Amino acid sequence: MNRLPLYAIFVIMFMALLACSSEQGEEPHDQITHGVTDTRIYIGSSLALTGHASFLGSQTLKGALSYINHINEKGGVHGRKIKIIAYDDGYDPPQCLANTQKLIIEDQVFSLFSYVGTPTTVKVLPLIAEARIPLVGIFSGANDFRVPFNRYIINVRASYYEETREAVKYFVEELGFDKIAVFYQYDAYGFDGLKGTELALKEYGLAPVARGSYTRGTLDIEEGLENIIHSGAQAVVMVGTYDACAKFIQISRRQGFNPVFHNVSFVGSEELARILGKEGDGVIVTQVVPPPDSLESQALLSGVQEFTERYRYYYPDEQPNLVALEGFINAKVLVEGLRRAGRNLNRERFIDAIESIQDFSLGIANTLSFSPDNHQGLSRVYFTVIRNGELTLLTDWAKIREMYVKEN
Template sequence: MRGGLRVLLLVVFALWLASCQDAEVQIPLAPAGLGVTDTEVTFGSSLALQGHAGYLGQETLRGAMSYLQYVNEQGGVHGRAIRVITRDDSYDPPKCLDNTQRFLIEDQVFGLFCYVGTPTTVKILPLVEEAQVPLLGMFTGANALREPFMPYLINVRASYYQETNAAVEHLVKDLKLTRIAVFYQYDAFGFDGLTGTELALKRFGLEPVARGSYVRGTHDISEGLERIRESGAEAVVMIGTSDPCANFIRKSLENDYSPIFYMVSFVGAKELSRNLLQSDTDRLDVVMSQVVPPPVSSDGTVAESAQEFVRLLEKYFPGEEPNFVGFEGYINAKVLVEGLRRAGRNLSRKSFLEAITAMTNFSLGGDVGLTFGPQDHQGMDKVYFTRLQEGRFILLDDWAQLRREEGQ
């Protein structure tokens, strides 16, 4: 009997072990105080710090850390310093997933912060839901982070749907254009922008006259450009990263093709300007939407909402130029700190999320403010437009400036 029982137990154990080998990594549900000590609260940030989207991660992180370092020097929030563990994912979804698993299992962070990119962030959503961990301040406007509603996600910026909808409205209503094409990155980011553009055009009884795409991480835009150029599109909505978009514009110039080039904010104004520095873009209309106002105007005036950002950036990262991406990172950090402050000393993930969703009219100065709600986890909705002029993007107030002369 004893020998038979021993054999039976060994068989059961072997079956259990085999089932574990095929199982997915299980993230334990977090106790309320995970990632919090008497002196510190810890967040994890996976973002591109190298590769073709590395500039976005670097600028986002600089903007955020300029404010967080300042707060820590003042004693932190309720006596706790804010620690951010960063890991490079090179804008690669599997790397982002691995980084996030390490944050949750090894580092046992309180929350996730300042992720960059649609395909990377979308990849980790099941982990966020399973671990019930706050994810705040993503540098992406993807609709997948907004619908269906997810209680642990806090979006600060406007969505790509809002960006493309506003752009299409200007192109069609103000400029009377009807032939609009879409050039997009062939992944979740590009599909999101494509869908947003199609929905916006549909409101006017239109659809894209052509669609062209490229593979993420490459610069080969030739097939997409040819398809769009042959369509005779008067404007091209571009959903991609800086290098391929700049290459598309340069090749268009070489082929005497000069539609209005419009890009969403993820492209990055500073990096695109740098990529096009040697190109004759003054005779082109290159427009980019932004989800934050210009921190510094063309005449050097610092926006009221950006004065602290500009001052702290110079203090902690001297020589770095204020830009849209960094300003967004700074605003993300402001929301994070305000959420910690309002949650009180007895901090938990639940109290942190409740504190943020109770924010209304949280002012950054000027006309920039954020409002959340229990079922509204996006703080900002406004979209701004900028135009490339003399090597930098400046605020575009009047779309009539883009009207094409006959024959151009």
């Protein structure tokens, strides 16, 4: 007998609950102000606080709280303080679905916020559509959250397509490469990065010379690595998490296979650099925010300075990092939307307010803009490179070329 997937059962139960509410005489969705009291605005989040992606989830949350706690200490937004209700999903899609159902039905939050990961977040899209609840800031650049356009999804960061396009451009135009492979996590996240790389290569009349994958939550990279080594790839675009990608790079280099390694931003750059140590020299990571510990960023960008100060104030024992900075920026977008929506707050008015944001300064190199038909606020891609276990801004591709020529 065929059985429905667990996530499908959740969706059916959720819709039934909504139907029951409607039958009991609730007002239409756009007239209900869930999660808002005279003194509080309740915001819900599901993200990995334990497990192999816990660095990403915990730092996203801490970065966001660094700004929200500051706003609350100043009196909140229009006299209301923001309360984040965060549940751990361990980077597990069914658990993310269960958490989201609880946030919407039981906690009745005003908005969802700062979800982490493609395979987890993509499962809650039907709930978001049915409840017509905003989701602000996803730690994912997946195209599923951008196409087709969804009024209730507010993306802040650049997409994986933009990251892989920029990487391929530099590999082909700056380094003269024509043999580029892809190593990816075998799920929605990895497939999106793979497709983005394929589309970028197609613009140059190229295709991946090899593809290798691993299963989410494992470190089983050997088969994928073998496929790519035999291809003679000059560069490898990597779409995974820090533990699996670090193992791939370590084994590659110990076997004498030294292409240019490129990781997309979701990898967890600081953890990747920490695990690799000196073996990480020359590994490239594209970013959607500037690295907070870069001297160039701190000297030139007021938003990076502000984040560093707030983060160190609330978390003095931790090091400011890229993931937390992205959470901090997500929180700035959330707060700006709440401010513009005014005291008479509801979900539709909040989204209208977000759409009114144009050329808004976050104190980083590019401004934030939304519109009624564009819900991705930022599009700039930064390049960083690992040197001596630390990330620095990459501005000189000649050094990468010299390293590649020297090692090959």
